[in-house]
Amino acid sequence: MSTRSRARAARGADGGGAESALSTATIYDVAKRAGVSPATVSRVYNGVGVSPAKTEAVQRAARELKFVPNSTARNLRTGSANAIALVIPDIENPYFTETARGIEDVASAAGYSVMLCNSDGDIAKESTYLGIAASAHMAGVILAAAGDDTDVSALRAAGRPIIAVDRSAGGGVDSVLMANRAAGYAATIDLLDAGYRRVACMVGGMAIETSRERAQGWRDAMEERLGSADPALLYPTTFHLEGGRVSIDALLAAENPPDGFVAGNNLIGMGAIQRLAELGTPPPAYGMAVIGSLPYTIISPSSVSIVRLPAREMGMTAARMLLDRLAGDDAPPRTVVLGGELLPRLDS
């Protein structure tokens, strides 16, 4: 190992790695290049009167040298070392921005910034973001995995703590997950209790852990109450609004259509309710149970069962676990599972 790489590894180990990415140009370098005194450079940056020509010369030299004035130098030097990357599959899903809110509140109180990265559920995009987090020497990563093929081995080899949220990210990674199977079960039982019988289940792609587990909860309930779960009633789509709309049309066009629907996440639920309302048959004409909240709704939807998932708490818990790891906690990996909560139905 060369002396140079050893010195860098040592700097990296004490968390000061980000500093080496900075221009080291000083006020003296800027003064020399601009042909003015260091005091003049200082005056420009302190907003004290300097002639336009000299101001322009100092600014040009500073730009060319990528000089960073003192007032923000501390931020710049410690910057990404105090940042946490949060990689999520859908930035437009309020469930994940609520998770981000929880992470930020805890991280911010501890002096950490959070940078949010949207993988769009795409493994290649996700891998790019994980690479950026490592290359920018961020403190750690909180990850809602794009799917089963998510690969965190390089990040782990680079010594960054990782916390998985919502979906596990392989063995050996700390995780904060929802009780998804129980949520699917509770949503389905609530519809069966209300008298619906052919209850369909709409989830995201089956390469996503939360889809499989919520579907398994639906299956548990159908088998327990009706003796079997008709596979034709399980509809994998996407965890988006459009997925809910499309599923309703497809399921209602079937030979033996359902009389109730479990929506596997908030967006599927909103799309499904929208579509049922357009067709003139909003709940309770068909039963509807949604896993996750329905944020930003103007009118409380009556006759819709909601199994609330505590997204903000998930974020807060994950951030606390990451802070523990950053503080040196080297206990074996752990998994925290948060329970959903069936809200009282607002019957119309």
Place this chain on the structure above:
Amino acid sequence: MSTRSRARAARGADGGGAESALSTATIYDVAKRAGVSPATVSRVYNGVGVSPAKTEAVQRAARELKFVPNSTARNLRTGSANAIALVIPDIENPYFTETARGIEDVASAAGYSVMLCNSDGDIAKESTYLGIAASAHMAGVILAAAGDDTDVSALRAAGRPIIAVDRSAGGGVDSVLMANRAAGYAATIDLLDAGYRRVACMVGGMAIETSRERAQGWRDAMEERLGSADPALLYPTTFHLEGGRVSIDALLAAENPPDGFVAGNNLIGMGAIQRLAELGTPPPAYGMAVIGSLPYTIISPSSVSIVRLPAREMGMTAARMLLDRLAGDDAPPRTVVLGGELLPRLDS
């Protein structure tokens, strides 16, 4: 200027600065530290069978040296140099996540990643994020400023292109803005045309440009049609759901309450409609016009006027401008203003 700092400035100038932040440990360094051959290290990383003891030794050495295996090394090296920071004041506001969607679509097609930073409308947090963007050698920044005191001078001095969205960020910065005054005017006129007379205007804090301009549009309309705009009808709150709820209560408790409301953004609108519905007097009992969209609503709110603001287009335009600047465009700063669109009202 020292040789060392000159070399760094040169590396920074050709965009390769991020590389200097990386551990330069090689497969040979790892092999030496682990006491195995380089071929063994390679086998570990290619998943070929190696004894558990040797695998463990290699992984430990790699962790200690922060060694990055080849498969992801390219990502890590070019990582943050191909990243754009997007700094917004509220990550839970769908208006900004829609903007982010537009930015990502354009940036991603050009090979750039987007890292989203939530300033919470706090100047100190915003400054930290701008510092991280510079220290991590990100390609550029797109910024929806926290307020009038936003300071981008350090970033500009560091030679990073900046595009302001939604709110301008001082002179000399490229901007993509909404026609806010026209939007405030159109929303107010629509309510006056519908027969409402005492039309109140709820906006965010007056330190935010969009608040002032939308309020000015309301004032224009009131003065044009009624001869004057009663200052008691202008209610500055926060651009959040709670702001809308609180404003309704405060305005309705006034001695001479309004009969209609212009909501200065989507969240104020949603909170205000929620609160009016709770009070048993949803629109059209009171007039309601919302600037911005009402996303994720399950039931199309009837009797609500909406002046849609093209958030996704704003993001796409900003990303294209940033890409132009990165490609060397050095034309003078420009401002693009996007028009809102009054949607047809859905009268009940």
